[in-house]
Amino acid sequence: WLRRSTHVVALLDARTIRCALRPLPNAVSECMWPTARTFTTVSSSDEAASENESEKDATAKPVKLDHVRKLVVGLGNPGEKFAKTRHNIGFMAIEHFLNSYAHQALGKKVQLQHEARVHGDVARFCLQFQQHADDPKVRHDVDDLISRSSQRRKDKTLEEGVPHEHVNVALLLPDTFMNRSGTAVRAFMNSHHWRLKKNPLSLNRHDELLVVTDDVALPFGTCRFKVKGGPGGQNGVRDIIKCTGTERFARLRIGIGAPEWFMSGNSGAPAGTAMDRFVLGRFYPHEADDLPDLLEYTTELLRLYLHRGVAQASTLANGMDLDMVIMARPAPPPPVVLTQRDLPRVLASVVAGVAIACVLAFYVDDYVSRGHRDDHFYYPYVGWFLLTYEFLMIASRYLGHGTYILFDALWGCNIAMTxxxxxxxxxxxxxxxxxxxVVSGDQLCWYIDALAYLVTGKFPVGVIKYLTYPENRSFSKQFFASHHIWFLPLCLWLTAGHGGMHVASFPGACVMTGFLAAYCRAVSPFEVKVPEEDHVVYMNINGAFEFWRDIHIPVVHALDHRHPLLYLPYLTIMGNLVANGVPHLVLLIISWMIN
Known part of the structure; x- marks a missing residue:
C-alpha cells in the first residue's frame, strides 16, 4: 500500500500538490484556526518542489500562501504600575492593533483572553487582506502603506494580490515580567505545536514569530524591522532566544528615545538617571501627544507584515519614520530650564499677572455692576483663610519643586480665589x-472624575488625571488641590442671602479667562525641564498653548500650538462656551434655588 501510494504521489506535479492542499474557495470566508497537523503534513521535498514551480510560474501569477500562522508577541511588564510606560510600548502596539484594525477588518470585537497554560493573554482570529476595492468582503476600506505609496503599487496589488491573503493571527501578551517573556512564548509554541521557519524571509507555509519591543537606540517614532539576530541588549528578546533555542525570528523595534546622557555617548549615567528608570518611566508630554500617531503607524506596519511578509514590511519601514507618515502639525515649544537664577524674573511675572488680574476685575465690576457695593457682604475671616491657603500652597510647592512652580499662582482656579x-x-x-x-467647568468635572474614580477606578473626563503624573505626587501638590472640591460650595454659601450668583457673571469670566490665557502664553513656559534630572514637567498654564491634553475631545484640540492670534480667540470661545457655558448655568440655577 505504501509503495503504491508513493508511486501515485510521484506522478503528481508540484502544482497539483499545491492545489490539493489549498482550501476550497467556498471555505475561505470560514477560515478558522487549523490544527497543527494541517501544517505538518507538507514535507520538505514538497515545499522545495512547490518553491521551484512557483519560480517558473512567477511571471504568470505570484504565489499566494493561504492560512499561514503568525504569532505576534508584544513585550512589556504586567500591572497598572507599568501601564503606559516606555517599556510597555509592545503591549500598547498589540492592543491598539487589536482594537483598531483587527476590530474593523473582522467586523466584531475580539478580546484578549487569559490562558494560564501559556502564561499570558491571547487573541486568535483569521484575518483577510483589506484594501480600497470594490469587494463586499472588505470591511476596512483603506489601502496599506505600500498601496498608498504609488499608483503603480496599488494597481499591482489589485491585479496580483498579496502573498498572505488570509492569515491565522495569534496575539500574545505575556503576563510574566519582561525578562521572563520567553516562558510564555515557549509555552504557546508547545501548546499549539508551532514550527518556526528556518529563514524568516522565505515565503512558505511554516509558522512565523514576530516580537514587538521597545528600543532605546532608536529615536522616538522610528520603527525598524529586524529579521533575525541577537537580542541587542533587550532582556525580553534575550529570554525568548534562550527559551526557543533560536535567533531566527523577526522583531519590530519601536523607538522610544533615550536620555541625553545616553545619546551624547557618555560612558556612564549620572547618579539617579539609570536606564531602567528611563525605560520604566512615562513618555515626555510632547511624546505623549504623538503616541496615538505612533501606535497607528505600528498598526500599519503590522498589517504589512501579516499580509506581505517581513521582507516587504522591512523595505518600507526601514526607509521611513513617523514624520513621513502622519500629517505635520505645529511643534510645541521646547522645554525650558528654570533655575534659582530665574527666581526674580519668574516672581516678577507672577506678581505682575496677579496684580493686573485684580485691576481688571475691578474694571469689570465697575462696568457690569456699576460699582455696586453690599455693605452686608463682608467676610474678612474668609478672606484671610483664602490668603493663608494660597500662601501655604505656593510656599510649600516652591520648597518642594523649585522656581518653575511659582507659575501655578496664575492658574484660573487660584486667580478665582484671589x-x-x-x-x-x-x-x-x-x-x-x-x-x-471661571472655574465652573473644571471644578464640576472634578466631582464627576472623583465619584467615578471611587466606583470604577478611572477618570472619565480626565481633569484629575494630572495628579497621577510623577511630578504631581508630592504632598504639596495633592493636598493643595483640595480647593477644587470645597471652593464652589464656599462661594454658594457666600452668595446665599445676597441675591445669589450674578446673572452677568459669565461675561466677566470670559474677560478674565481671555486675559489669563494671553498673559500666560507670553510669560510662562509650555514645558519645564527639571535641572539635574532627565525629566520634563508639563505646564501649559490655563491652556495657553494647547487645550488640556487629558481632555480627549478632538474639536477642542483643532488649533493647538497655532499662532496666538489664531489659537487664543479659539480657546476663549471653546473654553468658555463649551467648557464653562452649561456648567455656569448649572451653578446659576443652584445659587438661585438656594436664595
Whole structure:
C-alpha cells in the first residue's frame, strides 16, 4: 500500500500538490484556526518542489500562501504600575492593533483572553487582506502603506494580490515580567505545536514569530524591522532566544528615545538617571501627544507584515519614520530650564499677572455692576483663610519643586480665589459670581472624575488625571488641590442671602479667562525641564498653548500650538462656551434655588 501510494504521489506535479492542499474557495470566508497537523503534513521535498514551480510560474501569477500562522508577541511588564510606560510600548502596539484594525477588518470585537497554560493573554482570529476595492468582503476600506505609496503599487496589488491573503493571527501578551517573556512564548509554541521557519524571509507555509519591543537606540517614532539576530541588549528578546533555542525570528523595534546622557555617548549615567528608570518611566508630554500617531503607524506596519511578509514590511519601514507618515502639525515649544537664577524674573511675572488680574476685575465690576457695593457682604475671616491657603500652597510647592512652580499662582482656579478675597474685603459680591463662572467647568468635572474614580477606578473626563503624573505626587501638590472640591460650595454659601450668583457673571469670566490665557502664553513656559534630572514637567498654564491634553475631545484640540492670534480667540470661545457655558448655568440655577 505504501509503495503504491508513493508511486501515485510521484506522478503528481508540484502544482497539483499545491492545489490539493489549498482550501476550497467556498471555505475561505470560514477560515478558522487549523490544527497543527494541517501544517505538518507538507514535507520538505514538497515545499522545495512547490518553491521551484512557483519560480517558473512567477511571471504568470505570484504565489499566494493561504492560512499561514503568525504569532505576534508584544513585550512589556504586567500591572497598572507599568501601564503606559516606555517599556510597555509592545503591549500598547498589540492592543491598539487589536482594537483598531483587527476590530474593523473582522467586523466584531475580539478580546484578549487569559490562558494560564501559556502564561499570558491571547487573541486568535483569521484575518483577510483589506484594501480600497470594490469587494463586499472588505470591511476596512483603506489601502496599506505600500498601496498608498504609488499608483503603480496599488494597481499591482489589485491585479496580483498579496502573498498572505488570509492569515491565522495569534496575539500574545505575556503576563510574566519582561525578562521572563520567553516562558510564555515557549509555552504557546508547545501548546499549539508551532514550527518556526528556518529563514524568516522565505515565503512558505511554516509558522512565523514576530516580537514587538521597545528600543532605546532608536529615536522616538522610528520603527525598524529586524529579521533575525541577537537580542541587542533587550532582556525580553534575550529570554525568548534562550527559551526557543533560536535567533531566527523577526522583531519590530519601536523607538522610544533615550536620555541625553545616553545619546551624547557618555560612558556612564549620572547618579539617579539609570536606564531602567528611563525605560520604566512615562513618555515626555510632547511624546505623549504623538503616541496615538505612533501606535497607528505600528498598526500599519503590522498589517504589512501579516499580509506581505517581513521582507516587504522591512523595505518600507526601514526607509521611513513617523514624520513621513502622519500629517505635520505645529511643534510645541521646547522645554525650558528654570533655575534659582530665574527666581526674580519668574516672581516678577507672577506678581505682575496677579496684580493686573485684580485691576481688571475691578474694571469689570465697575462696568457690569456699576460699582455696586453690599455693605452686608463682608467676610474678612474668609478672606484671610483664602490668603493663608494660597500662601501655604505656593510656599510649600516652591520648597518642594523649585522656581518653575511659582507659575501655578496664575492658574484660573487660584486667580478665582484671589477674586473672592477682593469680593469679601471690598463688599463686591459680583466678583464671587465671576470666580464661580471661571472655574465652573473644571471644578464640576472634578466631582464627576472623583465619584467615578471611587466606583470604577478611572477618570472619565480626565481633569484629575494630572495628579497621577510623577511630578504631581508630592504632598504639596495633592493636598493643595483640595480647593477644587470645597471652593464652589464656599462661594454658594457666600452668595446665599445676597441675591445669589450674578446673572452677568459669565461675561466677566470670559474677560478674565481671555486675559489669563494671553498673559500666560507670553510669560510662562509650555514645558519645564527639571535641572539635574532627565525629566520634563508639563505646564501649559490655563491652556495657553494647547487645550488640556487629558481632555480627549478632538474639536477642542483643532488649533493647538497655532499662532496666538489664531489659537487664543479659539480657546476663549471653546473654553468658555463649551467648557464653562452649561456648567455656569448649572451653578446659576443652584445659587438661585438656594436664595
Amino acid at each position: 477674586l473672592v478675597v477682593l469680593a469679601v474685603f471690598f463688599s463686591k459680591p459680583y466678583l464671587v459670581g465671576v470666580a464661580m463662572a
